[in-house]
Amino acid sequence: MVGDWFAPLCPPDAGRNLPIPFYPSSVTELSVEPELIRWSERFAARTRSNVGAEIAQILALAARTDVISFAGGIPDPVTFPGRELAAILAELAEQADVTAFQYGPTEGLASTREWLAGRLEQLEGRRPGDGELMVTSGGIEALELLGKAFLDPGDIVAVEAPTYLGAIMSVRSFEADVAGIAVDDDGLDPAALEAELAKGLRPKFLYTIPDHQNPAGVTLSAERRTAVADLARRYGFLVVEDVAYRELTFTPDRPQAMWAAAPDVVLQIGTFSKTFMPGTRLGWAAGPAEVVAKLAWAKQLTDQCPSGLGQRLLEEYGRRGLLDEQIRNANELYGSRCAALLAALEAELGERARWTRPKGGFFSWVTLPGVDALDLAARGADAGVAVVPGSPFYADDQGGNAVRLSFSRAHEDEIAEGVRRLAALL
Numbered sequence: 001m002v003g004d005w006f007a008p009l010c011p012p013d014a015g016r017n018l019p020i021p022f023y024p025s026s027v028t029e030l031s032v033e034p035e036l037i038r039w040s041e042r043f044a045a046r047t048r049s050n051v052g053a054e055i056a057q058i059l060a061l062a063a064r065t066d067v068i069s070f071a072g073g074i075p076d077p078v079t080f081p082g083r084e085l086a087a088i089l090a091e092l093a094e095q096a097d098v099t100a101f102q103y104g105p106t107e108g109l110a111s112t113r114e115w116l117a118g119r120l121e122q123l124e125g126r127r128p129g130d131g132e133l134m135v136t137s138g139g140i141e142a143l144e145l146l147g148k149a150f151l152d153p154g155d156i157v158a159v160e161a162p163t164y165l166g167a168i169m170s171v172r173s174f175e176a177d178v179a180g181i182a183v184d185d186d187g188l189d190p191a192a193l194e195a196e197l198a199k200g201l202r203p204k205f206l207y208t209i210p211d212h213q214n215p216a217g218v219t220l221s222a223e224r225r226t227a228v229a230d231l232a233r234r235y236g237f238l239v240v241e242d243v244a245y246r247e248l249t250f251t252p253d254r255p256q257a258m259w260a261a262a263p264d265v266v267l268q269i270g271t272f273s274k275t276f277m278p279g280t281r282l283g284w285a286a287g288p289a290e291v292v293a294k295l296a297w298a299k300q301l302t303d304q305c306p307s308g309l310g311q312r313l314l315e316e317y318g319r320r321g322l323l324d325e326q327i328r329n330a331n332e333l334y335g336s337r338c339a340a341l342l343a344a345l346e347a348e349l350g351e352r353a354r355w356t357r358p359k360g361g362f363f364s365w366v367t368l369p370g371v372d373a374l375d376l377a378a379r380g381a382d383a384g385v386a387v388v389p390g391s392p393f394y395a396d397d398q399g400g401n402a403v404r405l406s407f408s409r410a411h412e413d414e415i416a417e418g419v420r421r422l423a424a425l426l
């Protein structure tokens with residue numbers, strides 16, 4: 001009997017008899033056939049929420065090259081740096097740049113943070129003070145650090161409905177839950193948030209993507225940004241502003257960053273994955289020093305420090321003005337693809353659908369009354385066009401008749417053809 005219970009705990013090379021130190025002293029040696037081990041019974045409770053399957057599906061669709069893809073929210077490789085970056089890489093290698101090759105500080109290299117602080121000051125009109133800025137290994141790591149620092153099982157995080165699927169997955173992986181707050185063409189609705197707070201919702205933090213939101217493509221208006229910050233002060237929660245797409249803008253005017261306007265209650269998290277390239281896995285977090293210090297504590301439990309080589313590359317690339325140039329060129333490309341998508345939707349779908357009109361980013365959100373989006377996505381893949389159904393972007397059962405269309409990867413002629421194929425399926 002004891003053997004049955006203990007057997008699955010054995011390591012996979014259990015053909016050898018291995019001592020298991022924490023077993024009762026009478027059971028010191030075991031032998032088990034590897035096929036009897038059921039690892040799923042040993043995984044932590046936090047793995048049991050349904051996280052991961054949807055994003056894997058989306059990435060699988062995004063990776064397909066045999067379809068016109070409106071699926072993954074990934075940058076077009078034509079925007080990636082080339083010769084200039086190779087030169088910087090060679091310089092760093094020739095100089096045997098120790099900061100690039102050695103372990104570095106958890107918060108990021110001092111010189112990279114100095115460059116980044118200057119960049120934020122130039123872009124947002126606010127320079128992070130001492131201890132208010134750290135470098136992260138991309139945007140998703142910032143979410144992981146927030147979870148480690150803030151979330152206990154049963155806690156609640158308020159999110160936009162719909163929101164970035166990775167955020168829902170991240171929160172759930174801490175055995176916490178998300179409360180969806182309605183979004184319209186001006187972004188998160190503060191009245192809906194206030195109504196939930198008045199009813200008793202007490203989120204540890206609110207996660208919002210104010211600029212060119214993923215997946216809805218909408219931008220939070222200036223008045224609403226102020227209203228949300230006021231609610232955060234009144235009810236005592238942190239606002240996490242994810243600016244993943246903020247710089248990918250097709251119009252010069254944009255509302256002030258929430259962090260710059262309300263640094264007492266807002267933590268800004270950002271990523272260079274969409275603007276520079278995902279390959280270096282770099283991002284940042286800027287906010288109240290006490291919060292940033294706790295995130296740095298959490299980072300010591302993950303990778304301990306962001307890639308030194310990546311930081312030095314990005315910093316040198318940025319200091320030479322090349323990042324700004326890359327972003328300008330990318331915005332021209334994505335801006336015309338967005339215009340092509342909106343024109344194709346108008347021409348092919350007309351009254352049959354409603355869609356958002358992004359002013360930046362990668363996405364438009366298309367609502368198709370009476371259409372089963374999961375079925376449309378499946379039939380679309382067969383017809384050579386990949387879209388992402390809306391439901392995974394919600395924590396509840398909404399989104400069944402919506403799809404997210406990403407215009408970042410498809411060429412303009414493919415966009416027109418892709419929308420034609422979708423329309424034919426409706």
Ligand SMILES: Cc1ncc(COP(=O)(O)O)c(C=O)c1O
Pocket residue numbers: 073137138139140141164166209214242244271272273278281282283
């Ligand atoms: C809103 C948002 N935040 C964060 C990320 C993740 O960024 P990273 O690749 O830097 O982890 C994404 C990626 O799709 C995103 O859409």
